[in-house]
Amino acid sequence: MVVGLLFVSQARADPRYEEVIASSAWKTFVKLAQDNYVSPFDVHALEASCKNRLQSVDTSVKERPIENCIRAAIESFGGSSAYISSKEMAQKSPENVSRMAGVGLEMKAHEGGEGYVEIVSPIAGSPAHRAGLKPGDLVYSIDGVLTRSLTLAQAVAALRGEAGTSLTLLVVRHGSKAPLGFVMTREPIAPLASVRARPVSPGTAYLRVGRFRDTTPNEVIAAISKLRPADRIALNNLVLDFRSCYGGLLNSVVGVAALFVPSETKVLSSKGRRQDANRDFRAVPQDYAGKPWDPVDEPVVSALRSARLVILVDDHTAAGAEAVVQTLREQRKAVVIGQATFGAGTIETILPLEEGAAVRLSTAMMYSPAGLSWDRSGIQPDIQMPAPDNLKFELGDPGTDAGLARAVAFLVAK
Numbered sequence: 001m002v003v004g005l006l007f008v009s010q011a012r013a014d015p016r017y018e019e020v021i022a023s024s025a026w027k028t029f030v031k032l033a034q035d036n037y038v039s040p041f042d043v044h045a046l047e048a049s050c051k052n053r054l055q056s057v058d059t060s061v062k063e064r065p066i067e068n069c070i071r072a073a074i075e076s077f078g079g080s081s082a083y084i085s086s087k088e089m090a091q092k093s094p095e096n097v098s099r100m101a102g103v104g105l106e107m108k109a110h111e112g113g114e115g116y117v118e119i120v121s122p123i124a125g126s127p128a129h130r131a132g133l134k135p136g137d138l139v140y141s142i143d144g145v146l147t148r149s150l151t152l153a154q155a156v157a158a159l160r161g162e163a164g165t166s167l168t169l170l171v172v173r174h175g176s177k178a179p180l181g182f183v184m185t186r187e188p189i190a191p192l193a194s195v196r197a198r199p200v201s202p203g204t205a206y207l208r209v210g211r212f213r214d215t216t217p218n219e220v221i222a223a224i225s226k227l228r229p230a231d232r233i234a235l236n237n238l239v240l241d242f243r244s245c246y247g248g249l250l251n252s253v254v255g256v257a258a259l260f261v262p263s264e265t266k267v268l269s270s271k272g273r274r275q276d277a278n279r280d281f282r283a284v285p286q287d288y289a290g291k292p293w294d295p296v297d298e299p300v301v302s303a304l305r306s307a308r309l310v311i312l313v314d315d316h317t318a319a320g321a322e323a324v325v326q327t328l329r330e331q332r333k334a335v336v337i338g339q340a341t342f343g344a345g346t347i348e349t350i351l352p353l354e355e356g357a358a359v360r361l362s363t364a365m366m367y368s369p370a371g372l373s374w375d376r377s378g379i380q381p382d383i384q385m386p387a388p389d390n391l392k393f394e395l396g397d398p399g400t401d402a403g404l405a406r407a408v409a410f411l412v413a414k
Helices: 002-011 015-022 024-036 043-056 065-077 086-091 094-099 127-131 152-159 216-225 229-233 250-258 295-306 320-332 402-413
Strands: 082-084 105-109 117-122 138-142 166-172 180-185 195-201 204-209 237-241 266-271 279-282 308-313 335-338 346-352 358-367
Touching (some): 015 024, 015 043, 015 065, 024 065, 024 346, 043 065, 065 358, 105 152, 117 127, 127 180, 138 152, 195 216, 195 402, 204 216, 204 402, 237 402, 250 266, 250 279, 266 320, 308 320, 335 402
Parallel strands (some): 204 237, 237 308, 308 335
Antiparallel strands (some): 166 180, 195 204, 266 358
């Protein structure tokens, strides 16, 4: 009799779960995912994710059950899909973005498995740079919150705040026995340039693309235009650096690829469950910019389309960056040097939910002009190089960047 009562008690449904599954917010989310997510899925699996999360979540966590359940369901999709709370969405509004300040850090997820966030570089002159933070430092905590409990996006958001407010970081530095503490004051930070270029030898230039923003195609043109006339006119070889480039905006990805291939060339295709997700992208203005290049830029574009290309990649080259790499390998016979890339081949779309929240869902797969996908498998380089010790080199530094040296040696030898 006691056993029977215990069984009934355990089998009784969690009222929070029943409330979530019956809510309009959950039904809206499920319908949105069914209509847009790139692959079919089992709704019952999403419900199971919700139930498991509610059973395991700390009751002191302030997030509402519906938010916990949607986060759990999204996490079951894997990849870059994510739940974005109404607070996080509000922070993305133009008026809030204009008020936000930071400490000037470029970061990435650390590979070591500890869950740390790794500093790629402090921006010159920023609070982080003045405080002495260095490339390769691992962020252990942000204002007391352990980074292993945060996604990369959440860690980046935690660095931001009102100008004049203080921020405390604990970092793990190679050679130090204990985490180091840094206290900084947030201040407005100018957007980090997504592109930089420099000559590296006669007839050879280096072009670094760190992310794909609306302005990146024009930044590429501007960076090449700023080279000395002699270097620009004699541009026979170009080293393209997409290491630690996680991608970005689709129109920017197409626009950058279009700089290097003949007009009308196919640079990318996408396939999804919605009809409007199935299309080809070509090197034509309406597919990336809405207007043609300024005629004054034609000599630069012509030089980019004729230069011999070597591309540097690593295991943090992802998504749109991988798309450009594979396109230029197929359409321009570019030689790829480095490590196998990350393997993110989906297009992400932010879709609104109720009460100002949203979800970022994978809504289409990307394919190269030849129909190849790099999702999950990554792109294998033509010339393998071991991952460098990031504490001992700077991207694009001819004296310490072994990848750049290998690329230049390859081009000069041909």
